[in-house]
Each structure stands twice: as structure tokens, then as C-alpha cells.
Amino acid sequence: MSENVLELSNIVKRFPGVLANDHVNLTLKRGEVHALLGENGAGKTTLMNITYGIYKMDEGTIYVNGKKAEITSPHRAMEYGIGMIQQHFSLVPSFSVAENIALGLREAQILPKVELVGKKVKTLAEKFGLSIDPDSRIWQLSAGEQQRVEILKLLYINAHIMILDEPTAILTPQEAKNLFKTIREMVKFGASVIFISHKLNEVLEISDRITVMRHGKVVDTIPKSEANERILAKKMVGREVVLKVSKDPPKPKEVELEVKNLWAKGDKGLYAVRNVNLEVKAGEILGIAGVAGNGQRELAESIYGLRRYTGKVKIEGEMVKPLNVVSRIKKGVAYIPQDRKGVALCGGLPLYYNLFLKRPFRVPEFYLNPYLFNLARLKNPSRQLVNEYLISTSSVNLEAKYLSGGNMQKVVLARELSLNPKLIIAVHPTRGLDVGAMEFVYKTLLRARSNGAAILLIAGDLEEIFTLSDRVAVLYEGEIVGYSKPDESHLEEIGLMMAGVRRDKSENKS
Ligand SMILES: Nc1ncnc2c1ncn2[C@@H]1O[C@H](COP(=O)(O)OP(=O)(O)O)[C@@H](O)[C@H]1O
Ligand SMILES: [Mg+2]
Structure with missing residues (x-):
């Protein structure tokens, strides 16, 4: 044989x-x-x-x-x-x-x-x-x-x-x-x-x-x-990549995001988020680890105003209401959702449109009237973003659906991060991307952190959490079951929490 x-x-x-x-x-x-x-x-x-x-x-x-x-x-x-x-x-x-x-x-x-x-x-x-x-x-x-x-x-x-x-x-x-x-x-x-x-x-x-x-x-x-x-x-x-991106020590400042007693239901009508409390400060990344399906998506959607919830969400110390995305956009909140094809981008629309979907809320010169963009004014700034975010495309007129996954995500990052957001909610920001595109996303998020953004990072991949986060909380069945330090020496502890072993509800702030 x-x-x-x-x-x-x-x-x-x-x-x-x-x-x-x-x-x-x-x-x-x-x-x-x-x-x-x-x-x-x-x-x-x-x-x-x-x-x-x-x-x-x-x-x-x-x-x-x-x-x-x-x-x-x-x-x-x-x-x-x-x-x-x-x-x-x-x-x-x-x-x-x-x-x-x-x-x-x-x-x-x-x-x-x-x-x-x-x-x-x-x-x-x-x-x-x-x-x-x-x-x-x-x-x-x-x-x-x-x-x-x-x-x-x-x-x-x-x-x-x-x-x-x-x-x-x-x-x-x-x-x-x-x-x-x-x-x-x-x-x-x-x-x-x-x-x-x-x-x-x-x-x-x-x-x-x-x-x-x-x-x-x-x-x-x-x-x-x-x-x-x-x-x-x-x-x-096919090329040399830096898997561990370098990161400055965090300089956390004022609290940008505060979530108190948040409860939210999932699509099946059962509670998917259970009494979540958390804080994210300017200049830090809070990683939320957990196995997919433990309330991550619902938590992000609630905070961004896409899903009904009870409890409090405060941005820069001010309460925002449930189901009100515009209030978040006006406050400068960036959202990088899990589903970049279905939620983040309009596949059938050209890149320049996708790049500026949110701007009219914040940059009045893009308004023609309250309902229409001034499209002619979008093309040059779009070309600038394409260059700055290294989006590889033949033209800004190309429909978004023709881009590769990595380039789609760069479009989302360009749109969401180019206005220097104070708070960024990122859900699985590198899912399905190759290592090169991943490195780009990491560097971009870390640059936003250096510029003082508060970042809530929800990711399944612990490598990603360890690379980016300053603190890590573990979500299990909709609850934060504990906090830990994002490094390999705490892998065991984090893994146990991901499997539902509760550590300590109070945050270890050392
Ligand atoms: N049933 C299918 N019909 C059309 N294209 C497909 C089908 N299955 C896979 N592909 C394409 O073939 C390529 C390889 O896909 P796949 O084998 O699933 O990759 P991997 O498992 O390594 O992620 C991709 O471009 C994918 O879109
Ligand atoms: Mg496969």
C-alpha cells in the first residue's frame, strides 16, 4: 500500500x-x-x-x-x-x-x-x-x-x-x-x-x-x-507582514461612552444583552471578547441606536435615546458593523456615494437640499480618501460591490474615520480579510486611538483583541462575565470566561 x-x-x-x-x-x-x-x-x-x-x-x-x-x-x-x-x-x-x-x-x-x-x-x-x-x-x-x-x-x-x-x-x-x-x-x-x-x-x-x-x-x-x-x-x-503592530501606552482621558444597565432583545425576542455596564475613555480601546452569538451584535446595535433597549447610553456625558442613529452621527460616532456588504455599504452605488453617505449630517456644503447630496462636490474629496486609505479601485465611480473584501472594509474605514470620530464602535472589523488588509485596519484603529478616539472593539478573534485592546471584557450569554488583561498570559482566564465561567463582575482597573 x-x-x-x-x-x-x-x-x-x-x-x-x-x-x-x-x-x-x-x-x-x-x-x-x-x-x-x-x-x-x-x-x-x-x-x-x-x-x-x-x-x-x-x-x-x-x-x-x-x-x-x-x-x-x-x-x-x-x-x-x-x-x-x-x-x-x-x-x-x-x-x-x-x-x-x-x-x-x-x-x-x-x-x-x-x-x-x-x-x-x-x-x-x-x-x-x-x-x-x-x-x-x-x-x-x-x-x-x-x-x-x-x-x-x-x-x-x-x-x-x-x-x-x-x-x-x-x-x-x-x-x-x-x-x-x-x-x-x-x-x-x-x-x-x-x-x-x-x-x-x-x-x-x-x-x-x-x-x-x-x-x-x-x-x-x-x-x-x-x-x-x-x-x-x-x-x-505573499508578502512580509507585521502581525504585531506596535502600540503606544494608552493615555485614557475623559469618559466618552458610558453604558448603564443595558438590556436588549435579539431578533428572536429573547434577551440577548443582559444588564451590561461599561465605560470607554478617550484614547483607549476596550475589547469585548466572546464566542459569536453571545450578544455582541445586539450590544453594538443598541449603542449605535439601531436596536431598541432599556437602560442608559451616554456619549460625552449626554444621554442619547434608543433607535436614534442620527443623534449618534451628529455626536461623531463611527460604526464599523459586522456586515460590510449588507449594512455598511450600498453595493449598487458608486464609491464616492458610499464614502460620503454620512457627511451631510455633519458637513453642510454636501447638501443640495435637505434630501439630496451635492454629488458633484463629492468626487474630488473621494479621490483623496481613495489615496489616503489605499483603496485599490479603477475609479471612484465604481460600484462598491465590485471591490474585494479588504477594499470594501477600507471604504468603510475611510467613511467612518476620516472625520476624526470621538467614539468608534467596531464589530469584527477584520473578519474575512487577508493579513495585509488586517494590518491596515489595525494601524488605522490605533492611529484613531492616538488621536484620542474612544474605541469599543467587538471581536471573536483573541489575537485581534490582544493586538488592539487596552482592557478586555468577556461577553457570555449577553452578560459581561468579567474583565481581564489582553495578553497571552491571561488566555486561559479569558477562555474560561468565554465558556461562561464567571470571574468578577466588578472591573479590575489596575
Ligand atoms: N458554489 C460557488 N459558486 C461560485 N463561486 C464559488 C462557489 N464556491 C466558491 N466559489 C468561489 O471560489 C473561490 C474559492 O472559494 P472557497 O473555496 O470557498 O475558499 P475558502 O474556503 O478558501 O475560503 C472564491 O472566490 C469563491 O467566491
Ligand atoms: Mg472555506
Whole structure:
């Protein structure tokens, strides 16, 4: 038998307008964890969807155990021993764990008895350290637990080639550690694993070899022993990047934002923000850490006046009312929302329009009348912003939707930060950006801080929180469960709080 359990040879996949996989070669050795690393859009998921029979490749050959394989569907992939956990799970919420696994087996054309499945699941769960009750319903489980069900499905059918697509995106640091333990167990029992991520530290922790993809191509495959964060980041973005941006000591001044006893409901009508109290001073960055879905978005929207709330929001010592965005804009509050395509930008409008959407509230010469911009006066200042914020575009007349993610975010930053805001609310400001664009966002936010802005930074990525924040608060189920210092030595403590372990409600201001 060949040492390579899987070999992808010259895989090509085109989508309209994109060469998603450009003659990709990748081998998976028996018993290795092989990381597939690359920024968003690099082509990782596409490659694995081809391997798992979801997409049909345009060119190329796949070999399993040294023999040419015809993988035309996930069912065929499973017959070859290939299993994949996708970014979005395919579990039936009202079914139990065992029933879901039984259902997965039917897809693999094995017809099992649910009771027997339950028994075997229990054994497997114990063997691989995946604590789960086979009788619990999927809807009762956290995202991390649902992922364990997906893993059990693969173990059940004896998949020996396991593909995990960004499995840690939905996990707390502790859950990620447990997942890594499970992966090591699976390898011990003979599996080979492809682990997809864009997080350098994880890749360095779990993998034996690392393949870096960029723009649909494989840049390089190297053993972990030859890799470090700098080398990998450079390969990912194709240039030398400064991952740790330098930061002056904070000089906090007067309180710019004060939030008291804030309660707000989420879209499902349940409280998503529960009695939040916080303060952000001019010249400092308060980071809000937490696993996605713990009230971050609702908190930001309430403070910015987009969502109904009870409690108090004071900006520069003055109360502002709920659901009143204009009052925030007039006070010079900048908002960098999570959703840059849907909320921050109007994709169908030209750049110059997007760059100045908020100005009429503050710069009267942009008014033609109370309802219309003086568009003719926008173009030259737009060109200036395009230069200053290094937005790469053919023209200021280009519609925003044609920009890359990184350039879209630069447009948002240019619009929101060019008027020297006193308060900035930034939600996941670098999500989906490559390392180069990320560095730009970091530097821009830190420059605003040096200029005396108060910044409330909501981010899932702890690296980002550590890089930027002066203090960090952790949000769990809508509550601030504690404060900590934003550095690696407090990682454990922050991770525990992210999983709901309460530390101290009062802020440690030392
Ligand atoms: N089903 C699809 N239809 C059209 N374009 C797609 C589809 N899936 C992926 N793409 C495009 O292919 C490229 C690679 O995407 P993807 O494989 O998802 O990257 P990654 O997983 O590395 O983030 C992107 O430009 C993406 O927009
Ligand atoms: Mg992907």
C-alpha cells in the first residue's frame, strides 16, 4: 500500500469569473494531520468539496491508497473511506444524536437499528473523549456538541480520511483544545486528517504538515518543523507582514461612552444583552471578547441606536435615546458593523456615494437640499480618501460591490474615520480579510486611538483583541462575565470566561 492515503493531482475548478482551484496538488500521508491554510476565498473549501464528491472538478485526478478514484458523490467518497465535516452542519434538530447518526448511515447505505447505533455511539464517544449523550436532541446541544456528533458520524462509518473544514470557527478555546485531543486520538487509531483553518496558531499546534493556498493555487507545502507564524503569514499573503503592530501606552482621558444597565432583545425576542455596564475613555480601546452569538451584535446595535433597549447610553456625558442613529452621527460616532456588504455599504452605488453617505449630517456644503447630496462636490474629496486609505479601485465611480473584501472594509474605514470620530464602535472589523488588509485596519484603529478616539472593539478573534485592546471584557450569554488583561498570559482566564465561567463582575482597573 502506498504511504499516501490520498493524492490530489492537478485539480482544476472554475466558477464563473473565478479560477477557484488552479492545478492543485496535495498529498495526505497515512497518520498525518495535514493543515490546509489560506485566507478567505483561497479555494480550500472548493478543493475539499471536490474530494468529498460535492463538486465536480473540471480537470485533475484523485488517488485513494494509490489507486485512481471516481468520487462522484459524498456517498462514493464514504465508500472510499473519506468523511468531511462541513462548515455548516447537516443535522436534524428535532432528532436525537443516535437518530442523526443512523440517518447519516442511511446516506452511506447502511441500514442500522437506532438502539444499536446508540450503544456503539456511546462506546465511540468514550474511546475518543467526545462526551455526549446519544439520546439528547440536537436542538439542545451547543455548536461544539453538534460538531462532536458530526465527528461521531465519521467515526461510526470508519472514515479513515477525515476532512474538517474550519472546525474551530465555532468553538471556545477550551472546546478547540478538546477537539485537538480528539484529532490526536483519531490519528492514533489510524485516521489521516485534513484540517482547514486560517488561524496560524492552531495550524502550528495541530498539524504535521501545512499546505498554504492563495488565490486558488498551492503556494507551498512544508513540515511544521520548518514553519512559524511569520513564514506562514508571508506565504498566505505573499508578502512580509507585521502581525504585531506596535502600540503606544494608552493615555485614557475623559469618559466618552458610558453604558448603564443595558438590556436588549435579539431578533428572536429573547434577551440577548443582559444588564451590561461599561465605560470607554478617550484614547483607549476596550475589547469585548466572546464566542459569536453571545450578544455582541445586539450590544453594538443598541449603542449605535439601531436596536431598541432599556437602560442608559451616554456619549460625552449626554444621554442619547434608543433607535436614534442620527443623534449618534451628529455626536461623531463611527460604526464599523459586522456586515460590510449588507449594512455598511450600498453595493449598487458608486464609491464616492458610499464614502460620503454620512457627511451631510455633519458637513453642510454636501447638501443640495435637505434630501439630496451635492454629488458633484463629492468626487474630488473621494479621490483623496481613495489615496489616503489605499483603496485599490479603477475609479471612484465604481460600484462598491465590485471591490474585494479588504477594499470594501477600507471604504468603510475611510467613511467612518476620516472625520476624526470621538467614539468608534467596531464589530469584527477584520473578519474575512487577508493579513495585509488586517494590518491596515489595525494601524488605522490605533492611529484613531492616538488621536484620542474612544474605541469599543467587538471581536471573536483573541489575537485581534490582544493586538488592539487596552482592557478586555468577556461577553457570555449577553452578560459581561468579567474583565481581564489582553495578553497571552491571561488566555486561559479569558477562555474560561468565554465558556461562561464567571470571574468578577466588578472591573479590575489596575
Ligand atoms: N458554489 C460557488 N459558486 C461560485 N463561486 C464559488 C462557489 N464556491 C466558491 N466559489 C468561489 O471560489 C473561490 C474559492 O472559494 P472557497 O473555496 O470557498 O475558499 P475558502 O474556503 O478558501 O475560503 C472564491 O472566490 C469563491 O467566491
Ligand atoms: Mg472555506
